[in-house]
Amino acid sequence: xxxxxxxxxxxxxxxxxxxxxxxxxxxxxxxxxxxxxxxxxxxxxxxxxxxxxxxxxxxxxxxxxxxxxxxxxxxxxxxxxxxxxxxxxxxxxxxxxxxxxxxxxxxxxxxxxxxxxxxxxxxxxxxxxxxxxxxxxxxxxxxxxxxxxxxxxxxxxxxxxxxxxxxxxxxxxxxxxxxxxxxxxxxxxxxxxxxxxxxxxxxxxxxxxxxxxxxxxxxxxxxxxxxxxxxxxxxxxxxxxxxxxxxxxxxxxxxxxxxxxxxxxxxxxxxxxxxxxxxxxxxxxxxxxxxxxxxxxxxxxxxxxxxxxxxxxxxxxxxxxxxxxxxxxxxxxxxxxxxxxxxxxxxxxxxxxxxxxxxxxxxxxxxxxxxxxxxxxxxxxxxxxxxxxxxxxxxxxxxxxxxxxxxxxxxxxxxxxxxxxxxxxxxxxxxxxxxxxxxxxxxxxxxxxxxxxxxxxxxxxxxxxxxxxxxxxxxxxxxxxxxxxxxxxxxxxxxxxxxxxxxxxxxxxxxxxxxxxxxxxxxxxxxxxxxxxxxxxxxxxxxxxxxxxxxxxxxxxxxxxxxxxxxxxxxxxxxxxxxxxxxxxxxxxxxxxxxxxxxxxxxxxxxxxxxxxxxxxxxxxxxxxxxxxxxxxxxxxxxxxxxxxxxxxxxxxxxxxxxxxxxxxxxxxxxxxxxxxxxxxxxxxxxxxxxxxxxxxxxxxxxxxxxxxxxxxxxxxxxxxxxxxxxxxxxxxxxxxxxxxxxxxxxxxxxxxxxxxxxxxxxxxxxxxxxxxxxxxxxxxxxxxxxxxxxxxxxxxxxxxxxxxxxx
RNA sequence: GGGCGGGUGGUGAAAUUGGUAGACACGCUAGCCUUAGGAGCUAGUGCAGUAAUGCAUGGGAGUUCGAGUCUCCCCCCGCCCACCA
Numbered sequence: 001x002x003x004x005x006x007x008x009x010x011x012x013x014x015x016x017x018x019x020x021x022x023x024x025x026x027x028x029x030x031x032x033x034x035x036x037x038x039x040x041x042x043x044x045x046x047x048x049x050x051x052x053x054x055x056x057x058x059x060x061x062x063x064x065x066x067x068x069x070x071x072x073x074x075x076x077x078x079x080x081x082x083x084x085x086x087x088x089x090x091x092x093x094x095x096x097x098x099x100x101x102x103x104x105x106x107x108x109x110x111x112x113x114x115x116x117x118x119x120x121x122x123x124x125x126x127x128x129x130x131x132x133x134x135x136x137x138x139x140x141x142x143x144x145x146x147x148x149x150x151x152x153x154x155x156x157x158x159x160x161x162x163x164x165x166x167x168x169x170x171x172x173x174x175x176x177x178x179x180x181x182x183x184x185x186x187x188x189x190x191x192x193x194x195x196x197x198x199x200x201x202x203x204x205x206x207x208x209x210x211x212x213x214x215x216x217x218x219x220x221x222x223x224x225x226x227x228x229x230x231x232x233x234x235x236x237x238x239x240x241x242x243x244x245x246x247x248x249x250x251x252x253x254x255x256x257x258x259x260x261x262x263x264x265x266x267x268x269x270x271x272x273x274x275x276x277x278x279x280x281x282x283x284x285x286x287x288x289x290x291x292x293x294x295x296x297x298x299x300x301x302x303x304x305x306x307x308x309x310x311x312x313x314x315x316x317x318x319x320x321x322x323x324x325x326x327x328x329x330x331x332x333x334x335x336x337x338x339x340x341x342x343x344x345x346x347x348x349x350x351x352x353x354x355x356x357x358x359x360x361x362x363x364x365x366x367x368x369x370x371x372x373x374x375x376x377x378x379x380x381x382x383x384x385x386x387x388x389x390x391x392x393x394x395x396x397x398x399x400x401x402x403x404x405x406x407x408x409x410x411x412x413x414x415x416x417x418x419x420x421x422x423x424x425x426x427x428x429x430x431x432x433x434x435x436x437x438x439x440x441x442x443x444x445x446x447x448x449x450x451x452x453x454x455x456x457x458x459x460x461x462x463x464x465x466x467x468x469x470x471x472x473x474x475x476x477x478x479x480x481x482x483x484x485x486x487x488x489x490x491x492x493x494x495x496x497x498x499x500x501x502x503x504x505x506x507x508x509x510x511x512x513x514x515x516x517x518x519x520x521x522x523x524x525x526x527x528x529x530x531x532x533x534x535x536x537x538x539x540x541x542x543x544x545x546x547x548x549x550x551x552x553x554x555x556x557x558x559x560x561x562x563x564x565x566x567x568x569x570x571x572x573x574x575x576x577x578x579x580x581x582x583x584x585x586x587x588x589x590x591x592x593x594x595x596x597x598x599x600x601x602x603x604x605x606x607x608x609x610x611x612x613x614x615x616x617x618x619x620x621x622x623x624x625x626x627x628x629x630x631x632x633x634x635x636x637x638x639x640x641x642x643x644x645x646x647x648x649x650x651x652x653x654x655x656x657x658x659x660x661x662x663x664x665x666x667x668x669x670x671x672x673x674x675x676x677x678x679x680x681x682x683x684x685x686x687x688x689x690x691x692x693x694x695x696x697x698x699x700x701x702x703x704x705x706x707x708x709x710x711x712x713x714x715x716x717x718x719x720x721x722x723x724x725x726x727x728x729x730x731x732x733x734x735x736x737x738x739x740x741x742x743x744x745x746x747x748x749x750x751x752x753x754x755x756x757x758x759x760x761x762x763x764x765x766x767x768x769x770x771x772x773x774x775x776x777x778x779x780x781x782x783x784x785x786x787x788x789x790x791x792x793x794x795x796x797x798x799x800x801x802x803x804x805x806x807x808x
Numbered sequence: 809g810g811g812c813g814g815g816u817g818g819u820g821a822a823a824u825u826g827g828u829a830g831a832c833a834c835g836c837u838a839g840c841c842u843u844a845g846g847a848g849c850u851a852g853u854g855c856a857g858u859a860a861u862g863c864a865u866g867g868g869a870g871u872u873c874g875a876g877u878c879u880c881c882c883c884c885c886g887c888c889c890a891c892c893a
Contacts, residue, residue, distance in 0.1 A: 681833090804873055
């Protein structure tokens with residue numbers, strides 16, 4: 001009977017068998033309730049699988065396995081998000097084609113993932129670089145183009161001088177390129193854009209009913225940055241004549257209008273050139289604007305940077321509230337992309353304006369007074385941004401600032417407006433390793449979509465992967481490919497050489513999983529109707545504002561096009577915490593502190609690694625790696641292994657053990673659903689510790705233990721299961737049932753307190769009434785001693801918990 | 809500056825509605841066993857104290873019979889965003 005636990009042979013054996021038996025393949029089955037759980041498919045980097053991947057994938061693997069045991073038809077798919085910069089940068093260095101690198105890396109990842117025993121349906125494996133896949137990425141782009149949601153525009157884009165490519169705002173971190181860390185610049189370029197801002201309101205409002213973790217919703221809302229405010233016109237006076245020009249500002253504080261002592265324009269504001277003849281110091285102004293634009297983002301937004309600006313001589317604006325003439329300035333602290341690119345400055349009530357006014361000696365007027373009632377109010381030492389009552393505001397004096405906001409807006413004919421921080425999505429990349437944008441540039445017809453029957457537009461094989469000096473994609477060098485005929489007029493034309501960003505393929509991949517081999521459509525109506533939406537999606541917090549928002553946008557578009565049956569792609573979204581190196585630093589190749597999952601599987605086994613990653617801390621928290629603690633998980637499964645010697649078919653469970661079993665079944669089930677994996681495992685350890693103390697274990701009970709452990713440690717439980725003459729896999733067996741009554745303990749410990757201090761405990765039958773508990777307490781020696789001669793003022797009794805004697 | 813998390817033993821951490829703080833695990837200590845191992849078993853392990861007992865959940869106040877949990881003030885750490893009017 002006794003066999004030693006050899007993780008390597010056991011894990012190899014079962015992984016092969018599961019594959020042969022196609023244990024985890026699923027098909028639509030309308031007789032069963034579906035459950036679609038999804039992890040973010042990995043980018044197959046050269047470094048191989050990260051232990052952070054293992055944490056996320058194990059968590060959903062546990063949930064997938066538990067839901068299968070609950071009778072659900074579970075889809076848990078996997079694939080590769082394989083377009084992207086590292087493979088291309090590697091190609092530039094070594095001249096090895098990205099397709100070759102990608103093939104090699106996906107093979108490594110596949111082997112690694114399979115060695116961990118995840119219950120993926122490998123028959124649905126997808127790859128974003130597969131033409132049969134990106135055909136549909138291109139197809140979706142064409143639908144966006146046909147609806148006017150993909151357009152080409154000359155915009156200031158973030159430019160990385162090292163990667164020689166344009167970057168989305170989201171790829172610029174602290175003014176530097178997310179990938180290589182080089183400071184980015186602003187460049188003007190024709191770029192393909194996607195009009196995500198048209199969906200801003202729906203992306204914002206539709207979050208409410210979703211089962212996303214609250215922090216994820218909040219982050220998306222902040223990113224969309226919806227803000228309600230007012231547009232107000234300020235007429236412009238030139239020195240000579242009254243012109244008809246006006247400057248429109250956006251403000252969220254119309255109540256402070258009487259305190260607006262100057263206007264500020266962004267250096268890019270178009271009215272500057274319109275008014276240049278009236279601006280007497282135009283040369284200096286022009287110089288300032290040029291300088292501001294040339295600055296790198298990192299310089300322009302550096303923290304603690306002193307504000308700069310220049311006054312426009314020769315023109316002034318009129319405050320529409322009181323008719324006063326106020327100066328107009330240009331300063332780079334005003335952003336051209338937000339609001340109207342112009343602000344009314346209220347130094348007394350805005351921290352930035354306060355700072356600016358201090359530097360240039362501009363007037364401050366206090367109009368919202370924190371104390372009431374008052375006729376006047378001195379300017380404070382810093383900007384006052386709170387609420388109060390109006391002063392120095394004409395007819396509006398004495399009103400609360402909330403009332404005044406409405407009234408002043410009406411008085412100056414302000415227009416209510418909603419603004420967003422969200423910008424349209426820069427969708428062009430001057431890169432090779434991405435999906436070609438399926439557009440043909442025709443000198444006579446303009447931008448012509450490639451006819452759908454000609455999709456996919458295949459990425460041609462090239463030899464030089466470098467962006468050329470003009471900043472064009474390497475595809476520009478593939479002249480045979482670039483030169484083509486216009487589908488519309490049949491004249492000579494050129495293909496678009498920009499490619500898509502790697503967010504493209506990941507914006508819809510979860511749809512392809514539902515029907516991955518379909519060549520007529522990206523997925524059949526039936527498959528989509530059955531599987532969508534994704535029921536549970538887990539991934540990194542770092543993707544909350546990028547990938548998650550982009551894919552919600554694409555999905556909503558496809559919903560509007562009647563291509564998908566739901567308006568949201570994901571019903572539930574959760575996130576795992578980071579896995580850090582020992583000591584708490586981030587894992588990185590350069591620091592040499594990366595833990596390779598292969599080593600862990602080799603030394604401890606996949607089951608131990610999985611358990612360890614789930615046990616070591618709360619799932620949503622960052623966790624530092626610890627080899628020492630992994631040993632504890634290995635010991636735990638070895639103890640379960642050794643318990644097999646105690647299994648006797650005719651053994652009978654005593655009452656305590658039976659109670660513990662049922663409460664453990666309860667706890668493990670609910671803990672898994674709440675992602676409290678650490679406490680689920682701890683309760684299994686408690687059960688195991690207890691079983692070590694009983695003389696023999698009934699086979700049925702041991703099987704229940706294995707069933708509870710199976711989602712966490714699928715291999716060892718399958719092996720032990722097979723020892724019990726079970727022919728079918730443990731992973732096809734239903735989840736054990738708990739009996740609520742048996743789960744309730746027969747006796748409970750009651751705490752006895754005197755004046756709130758613990759003076760003893762009593763072991764009493766559960767459900768004992770107050771009188772019985774009091775009687776027992778008073779018989780207790782220590783309690784009696786403490787109560788002796790004292791008057792009881794009050795008794796607090798909490799059933800099943802405590803009795804507290806409050807003495808005078 | 810804004811948003812969101814956190815702060816509990818030597819360590820990772822537990823703790824329904826306020827009700828035995830430290831479950832579970834690592835480490836450590838002592839003992840046992842041995843085919844000497846990255847093994848197993850038994851007992852112990854918040855701090856102080858021989859003990860009774862006292863003190864302990866970042867700090868301070870408060871509410872309560874009773875606070876890790878609720879309220880107020882303050883300090884510190886992490887992540888994300890940030891001259892967004």
